[in-house]
Amino acid sequence: MSTKRVYMDNNATTPLHPEVKKTLIECFDLYGNPSSMHSFGREAHERVENSRRLVADFLGASPEEIIFTGGGSESNNTVLKLVTCRETACKLCPASRREIVTTQIEHPSVLNTVKFLESEGIPAVYLSVDREGKIDLQELNDAVSENTALVSVIMANNEIGTIQDIKKVAEIAHASGALVHTDAVQALGKVPVNVRELNIDFLSFSGHKLYGPKGIGILYVKKGAPFCNLIHGGHQEFSRRAGTLNTQGIIGLGKAVELAAQELPEEIERLKRLKNRLKQGILERIPDVHINGHATDCLPGTLNVSFMGAEGEAILLYLDLEGIAVSTGSACSTGSLESSHVIVATGLGAEYAHGSIRFSLGRENTEEDVDYVLEKLPHIILKIRRMSSVYAGGIK
Amino acid sequence: MENLIYLDWASTAVPEEDLIYESVRASVKSFANPSSIHKPGKEAKELLERSRKMIADTLNCKPENIIFTSGGTESNNTILFSTLKKGRQNGIVISGIEHSSVFEPAKTLKEMGIHVRIVPADQNGIVSPEKIARVIDKDTYLVSVMTVNNETGAIQPVKEIGELIRRREEHLQKNIHFHTDAVQAFGKIPFIPEDLGVDSASISAHKIGGPRGVGALYLKKPLAVLYCGGGQERGLRPGTENIQGIYGFTLAAERRNSRLKEEFKRACELKEYILDSLSSLNGCIFISGRDHNSYSPYIINVSFVPLPGEVLVRVLSDRGIAISTGSACSSAHKKKRLRILENMGQPKQIAESAIRISFGPSTQKEEIDEFLDILKKEVNSLQRVAVKL
Numbered sequence: 090m091s092t093k094r095v096y097m098d099n100n101a102t103t104p105l106h107p108e109v110k111k112t113l114i115e116c117f118d119l120y121g122n123p124s125s126m127h128s129f130g131r132e133a134h135e136r137v138e139n140s141r142r143l144v145a146d147f148l149g150a151s152p153e154e155i156i157f158t159g160g161g162s163e164s165n166n167t168v169l170k171l172v173t174c175r176e177t178a179c180k181l182c183p184a185s186r187r188e189i190v191t192t193q194i195e196h197p198s199v200l201n202t203v204k205f206l207e208s209e210g211i212p213a214v215y216l217s218v219d220r221e222g223k224i225d226l227q228e229l230n231d232a233v234s235e236n237t238a239l240v241s242v243i244m245a246n247n248e249i250g251t252i253q254d255i256k257k258v259a260e261i262a263h264a265s266g267a268l269v270h271t272d273a274v275q276a277l278g279k280v281p282v283n284v285r286e287l288n289i290d291f292l293s294f295s296g297h298k299l300y301g302p303k304g305i306g307i308l309y310v311k312k313g314a315p316f317c318n319l320i321h322g323g324h325q326e327f328s329r330r331a332g333t334l335n336t337q338g339i340i341g342l343g344k345a346v347e348l349a350a351q352e353l354p355e356e357i358e359r360l361k362r363l364k365n366r367l368k369q370g371i372l373e374r375i376p377d378v379h380i381n382g383h384a385t386d387c388l389p390g391t392l393n394v395s396f397m398g399a400e401g402e403a404i405l406l407y408l409d410l411e412g413i414a415v416s417t418g419s420a421c422s423t424g425s426l427e428s429s430h431v432i433v434a435t436g437l438g439a440e441y442a443h444g445s446i447r448f449s450l451g452r453e454n455t456e457e458d459v460d461y462v463l464e465k466l467p468h469i470i471l472k473i474r475r476m477s478s479v480y481a482g483g484i485k
Numbered sequence: 486m487e488n489l490i491y492l493d494w495a496s497t498a499v500p501e502e503d504l505i506y507e508s509v510r511a512s513v514k515s516f517a518n519p520s521s522i523h524k525p526g527k528e529a530k531e532l533l534e535r536s537r538k539m540i541a542d543t544l545n546c547k548p549e550n551i552i553f554t555s556g557g558t559e560s561n562n563t564i565l566f567s568t569l570k571k572g573r574q575n576g577i578v579i580s581g582i583e584h585s586s587v588f589e590p591a592k593t594l595k596e597m598g599i600h601v602r603i604v605p606a607d608q609n610g611i612v613s614p615e616k617i618a619r620v621i622d623k624d625t626y627l628v629s630v631m632t633v634n635n636e637t638g639a640i641q642p643v644k645e646i647g648e649l650i651r652r653r654e655e656h657l658q659k660n661i662h663f664h665t666d667a668v669q670a671f672g673k674i675p676f677i678p679e680d681l682g683v684d685s686a687s688i689s690a691h692k693i694g695g696p697r698g699v700g701a702l703y704l705k706k707p708l709a710v711l712y713c714g715g716g717q718e719r720g721l722r723p724g725t726e727n728i729q730g731i732y733g734f735t736l737a738a739e740r741r742n743s744r745l746k747e748e749f750k751r752a753c754e755l756k757e758y759i760l761d762s763l764s765s766l767n768g769c770i771f772i773s774g775r776d777h778n779s780y781s782p783y784i785i786n787v788s789f790v791p792l793p794g795e796v797l798v799r800v801l802s803d804r805g806i807a808i809s810t811g812s813a814c815s816s817a818h819k820k821k822r823l824r825i826l827e828n829m830g831q832p833k834q835i836a837e838s839a840i841r842i843s844f845g846p847s848t849q850k851e852e853i854d855e856f857l858d859i860l861k862k863e864v865n866s867l868q869r870v871a872v873k874l
Contacts, residue, residue: 094525096525098517098518098523101521102517102518102521102725103516104516113509114506117502117505117506120499121491121497121807122493122496122497124496125807125809126795126798126799126802126809127493127798127807127808128802128805128807129493130493130496130807158555159554159556160555160725160727161724162715162725163555163712165714167712170712196714197714198712198713198714198715198723201713201715201723204713205713295725297725303725303726303728304555304698304699304724304726304729305727318593319562319711319712320558320559320562321586321590321592321593322562322584322585322586322589323558323585331558331562331585332555332557332558332559332586332698333496333497333556333697334697335555335730336697337505337696337697338727405522405523406522408523409524412524414521414526415523416523
């Protein structure tokens with residue numbers, strides 16, 4: 090067993106930024122309930138509102154357009170359910186618009202929600218993607234109609250990192266009067282996002298993907314867009330999300346966003362260099378590999394590689410023994426033995442698709458980490474391929 | 486925050502600083518996604534499951550009965566909205582003194598066509614089991630009655646209600662889900678869901694000194710989910726698990742439950758002391774009773790008629806004392822604020838004058854003395870002005 094530990098699973102979750110940790114510990118004293126009238130509550134309220142401003146600035150939104158939620162999954166569900174809400178008394182969504190248009194490569198929290206809504210009688214269209222994971226804007230154009238309530242497209246895919254042209258998506262969707270949502274959980278802080286420029290109606294984000302705390306998320310709701318609560322109760326969050334505010338989580342998330350705004354321009358370039366080093370290293374050392382995702386429109390730290398004739402789960406476990414943490418796809422889908430729905434959607438052949446590994450680099454990774462992976466990986470692939478009945482190739 | 490006196494524990498408790506620090510520390514160490522299958526992921530999973538076991542132990546139930554959520558509100562919403570199952574005739578019964586996180590979902594369900602019956606409490610703030618049983622019919626799917634009311638501290642006869650529900654079930658030949666919002670009970674009074682005969686119960690971390698944004702649902706049997714996503718929490722609640730919150734919650738639950746008896750006794754003494762001290766004040770009417778079997782010793786609801794509760798809260802806040810008029814979740818809406826007391830049939834004047842004093846384990850006797858001194862002075866001088874008006 091190796092004592093060296095390399096964490097390259099930053100798309101599953103990220104370690105807390107040390108500054109965020111400090112902030113979390115510092116805000117112990119702010120224990121008043123932000124909804125209370127007394128001075129304890131008011132102080133907590135001010136810090137929460139400061140966080141809301143930081144997030145709003147980061148997204149190019151107004152503070153009253155930002156709602157704090159329990160996480161990305163909750164944010165996604167809130168949007169999907171609101172436009173198709175079954176409230177007969179609801180005047181917000183005209184009965185004629187009931188359809189959802191989404192993609193085949195959404196995160197489970199969108200995909201499974203749409204599937205659930207389909208079972209409730211809501212029609213849904215799942216847009217296909219090309220080999221690099223891009224949707225076809227013409228297909229989108231053909232799919233949206235006067236029946237479309239919502240178009241929901243993931244901004245950057247969590248498994249292969251492909252970034253979609255959300256601005257174009259919004260243009261096409263709005264032309265037919267549909268609302269637009271994007272799951273930006275993986276994108277925010279890794280690519281520039283400005284909700285005004287993109288002209289979207291809803292955006293989801295989660296704190297723990299950006300070195301912030303877990304259990305806290307964001308939902309951007311454009312001013313004037315229709316809204317129905319997922320969680321009802323107290324009047325918190327402009328009466329849009331009930332529950333005592335998670336002060337610590339909100340302040341921690343605000344700090345994470347503030348740090349991202351400062352550090353990321355440089356960090357993006359650094360991640361790109363590291364990823365390129367890893368990619369080139371793999372291509373030089375291992376034959377019969379396929380790089381998934383888009384060549385240029387891709388998250389700077391995400392590298393998804395398929396190794397022909399090697400089972401992804403086996404690669405993961407051997408790497409784990411060497412202290413290297415990666416994943417085969419979404420952590421939210423682990424436990425299922427099927428190939429990743431994202432890789433399948435790109436049309437990659439089964440002999441490759443089963444051997445897909447996601448390396449997701451983050452702020453703690455170094456060149457040394459990359460070199461360590463490059464030192465261990467070829468032997469592991471070779472070992473697995475030797476045991477394989479489907480692989481007859483060799484190793485460089 | 487020196488010289489400030491915090492007596493609004495029912496709204497949120499003073500966090501147990503050492504435990505929250507410990508939970509942040511542990512979550513930095515076990516930071517990975519518990520659903521990941523690599524070693525760091527397994528470490529996080531281990532901490533998650535250890536936490537679940539510890540919470541289950543405090544409730545005397547199995548770990549698989551515990552679903553972690555983002556808090557009491559989400560836990561309550563999950564149960565209420567499980568009523569929306571396709572193709573079923575559904576009716577729900579709630580008490581009139583439920584927290585807004587039960588009451589508002591019920592209102593929404595009513596708008597959606599679900600048959601909602603609301604059973605009022607009596608003037609003492611207690612719901613009659615017979616009245617609940619009487620409105621249960623063949624359409625009833627869910628009954629929700631809280632364990633301890635957040636404004637008056639009134640402890641509801643949950644066990645008796647449960648027994649009557651089971652009898653109605655037998656009579657009607659159908660299953661009825663019995664839920665209790667135990668947010669104000671857990672860690673404060675003995676609370677074992679199995680003993681009370683409930684099918685589900687909501688609990689929250691920040692009411693017992695744990696972190697915000699985390700709670701749990703005790704669930705006897707799996708139920709329809711509130712929202713969809715990954716397969717976390719046995720498919721019943723998606724989203725990457727909030728390890729820091731969950732572990733902090735667990736540590737707080739353990740501490741509260743290990744000291745429950747002695748803290749309960751101390752709270753009883755403090756409560757009696759406050760009641761004795763205030764009873765002679767002009768216009769004083771206690772809404773919370775003295776009997777510790779029927780009222781949580783941690784909550785006192787009192788009116789100084791005709792002084793508006795809101796005025797007293799603001800005056801005391803200026804003097805560095807935090808109390809409330811009722812639920813923080815309803816503090817912005819006057820009509821909603823008075824809902825619970827009005828449901829009990831309390832006259833409007835008493836309801837509008839009500840203030841809630843709530844305390845916890847770190848509340849000191851000296852703080853109570855200082856608070857009582859200030860409160861008496863303020864009440865006396867305000868009453869003099871009120872008389873002149």
